[in-house]
Amino acid sequence: MTDPSGTVADRLQSAFEQLTRAERQLADSILENYPVSGLGTITTVAAGAQVSTPTVARMVQKLGYKGFPEFQAALRHELEAKITGPIDKFDTWAEQAPVGHILNRFAEAVNSNIRQTLAQVDTACFDQSCVLLADPARAVYVVGGRITRSLADYFFLHMQVIRPNVTHIQSISNAWPHYLLDIKEGDVVVVFDIRRYENSTLKLAEMARERGAQIVLFTDQWRSPVAKFSEHVFSSRIVVPSAWDSLVAPMVLLETLIAEVQEQSWGETRPRMEALEEMFDRTRFFRKFT
Incomplete structure (x- = not known):
């Protein structure tokens, strides 16, 4: 209504x-x-x-x-x-730029994308997805495409810290069918697919669904064909004044989901993060200012 x-x-x-x-x-x-x-x-x-x-x-x-x-x-x-x-009245984001400047036009488009994306999120779908991803009994697989692999990389990095048994599938490689061997019923496959939708990602989702996996899809407002195999679909607006689509709105949604999964898994996540920080200290990967 x-x-x-x-x-x-x-x-x-x-x-x-x-x-x-x-x-x-x-x-x-x-x-x-x-x-x-x-x-x-x-x-x-x-x-x-x-x-x-x-x-x-x-x-x-x-x-x-x-x-x-x-x-x-x-x-x-x-x-x-x-x-x-x-x-x-229009308030410019970059005060020194004219109203019609690309900084303002782009900022307005991105903010509109975020508002519209969040307004359309099904909160029940969001909550159910977080429960699935926080469940240690379920393995999590992450896959992106040519452009969306940046989102997949980001999500995988955080999920790998939050919980064990997380796998990043490289869909652009012809080796991705090997990953299907380990996917079992009830596992979760997180798919990132925006226009131009990729055939390999669609086939991977189809075959993972046949093995009983639950698909969580991050896509655009037109929806990837992967949606027909997905139990949980998050559509984000991606249009900006550019030849490229924007990943800002899906990133906001993704970071919110990561925060909630971390919250639900904190009892297991905290000791993992403490152990990781100890490893970083020993390896001296990061410079400390003390």
Whole structure:
């Protein structure tokens, strides 16, 4: 159910999981330059999102509006309030840069990505994933792709400290099927896959699922095909004014998950961290200022 008292953006975010793929594409298009992107004719709004005009009509009704004119009236009301209200005026993140500077445009996009990503998180799904990852009876396997392996590396490094029995699968190598030999029913495979989705990662997830593993997927707003094999899916917004997608929003979500797993595993994690620090002291890997 959407909140009739909320903004159009609130309604879009609340209804996002119930939208069809085309409607999600439309929602993302509107949110990308909100609220201006929704103020054209129904034909131009549809064309901007590369969807049909009936898709626009159906989605606005799902949001609780009687039709496209009422939907646009709500957007115009929000835009008017945003222009005239001093609190809502744009505050630049980099004070020495013009409003249109890349520093401000990029910061605004990243902050919007984080807000929308966290607003759409299913807290029950998040909590269940943390319980799975903190369970010492379950082995944890981590896999990323060409770009997302940086997230996989980061997650693996922390999980390796938090608990034992964590394995990093190198999906870009043709040796990844070897890892499947040790995956058993109930184990957890954490997959990172954003567009452009990788065939090897999809096949790995499919085969791991066949062996009874539970898949936790970190993906983008369009969702990787791996989602059909996943019990727990976290979708993050990744679009920024760049040729590259942004990993900031999924990183925020990932760090929050790591913090909660650490909290749940602290009885086992603390002695592991103490032992690790002792090893660092003996090896003198890190410089100490005393």
